[in-house]
Amino acid sequence: MKVEKMTCTIGAEVSGVSLGEASRSTALADEIKGLLLQHKVLFFRDQDITRAEHVAFARHFGELEDHPVVGSDPEHPGLVQIYRNDKSDNFENSFHTDGQWREKPPMGCVLRCIESPPVGGDTIWVNMAEAYRNLPEDIKAKIENLKVKCSIEHSFGASMPEEKRHALAKANPMVEHPVVRTHPETGEKILYACGFATHFANYHTPDNVRYGQDKTPGASMLLNYLTSQAAIPEYQVRFRWKPHSVAMWDNRCTQHYAVQDYWPAPRKMDRAAIMGDRPF
Ligand code: SIN
Numbered sequence: 001m002k003v004e005k006m007t008c009t010i011g012a013e014v015s016g017v018s019l020g021e022a023s024r025s026t027a028l029a030d031e032i033k034g035l036l037l038q039h040k041v042l043f044f045r046d047q048d049i050t051r052a053e054h055v056a057f058a059r060h061f062g063e064l065e066d067h068p069v070v071g072s073d074p075e076h077p078g079l080v081q082i083y084r085n086d087k088s089d090n091f092e093n094s095f096h097t098d099g100q101w102r103e104k105p106p107m108g109c110v111l112r113c114i115e116s117p118p119v120g121g122d123t124i125w126v127n128m129a130e131a132y133r134n135l136p137e138d139i140k141a142k143i144e145n146l147k148v149k150c151s152i153e154h155s156f157g158a159s160m161p162e163e164k165r166h167a168l169a170k171a172n173p174m175v176e177h178p179v180v181r182t183h184p185e186t187g188e189k190i191l192y193a194c195g196f197a198t199h200f201a202n203y204h205t206p207d208n209v210r211y212g213q214d215k216t217p218g219a220s221m222l223l224n225y226l227t228s229q230a231a232i233p234e235y236q237v238r239f240r241w242k243p244h245s246v247a248m249w250d251n252r253c254t255q256h257y258a259v260q261d262y263w264p265a266p267r268k269m270d271r272a273a274i275m276g277d278r279p280f
Helices: 026-039 051-059 128-133 137-143 162-171 218-231
Strands: 002-005 012-015 041-044 079-084 108-115 123-127 147-150 175-178 180-182 189-191 197-200 236-239 246-250 254-258 267-274
Touching: 002 026, 012 026, 026 041, 026 246, 051 079, 051 108, 051 267, 123 128, 123 246, 128 189, 128 218, 137 218, 175 180, 197 218, 246 254
Parallel strands: 012 041
Antiparallel strands: 002 012, 041 246, 079 267, 108 246, 108 267, 123 236, 123 254, 147 175, 147 197, 180 189
């Protein structure tokens, strides 16, 4: 296996390995997991594997989960089909960590390109441990014990008819997560606020709020500041897709953004999301 770093902070391209073979080898999968913890997102080219191999590879790392809004391959449950051929049905062009609206968001994902547009459609990943490390110390102190409320309703649900949106919210109630989470395997502290966060759950303390305007817009200005950190290029890597390219990311310490600059060309991706633990 050859491993080449793609930036100073995040991402490595791994060559000389077949994920089909890795789908049948625990030793190989363990080696890849070690690289993932080190680089946070791994890229593999020319992985002409079957959907069953894609699923089997991802299953080395945990159970897979379907998505409440985006459908899965009927023959391969857990393999979510992010198939875009219309500008109106995109949800991925916002910095986010997958499933932050779940109590236990996925620990990682394996995304394989089925069809790429001739130009555009790149994905950007961000190292959110680096984003946390670089925050000013006074901000770190302020957010140390803060919690955010996260919901699927105001993102995936927003364009739905009201009844359908309410049903989505009922089936996926709002959850609360720490703004600074700790990586369960590396111990790194991670800035864990993204577009799925609606507001802080516990901002309104005497230290933070003397008058109404300290809370509104004070709290939302802080939340906007935190979520905007993912847009800093020094924390990012950008990947150009080709058919059979694969990206695997550690969803606990990264965010990503699929750039929507390719329409009307289609873009088709199969994604296996691996179940994770409750953030702490
Ligand atoms: C995602 O947001 O999980 C998918 C990213 C992509 O399609 O590039």
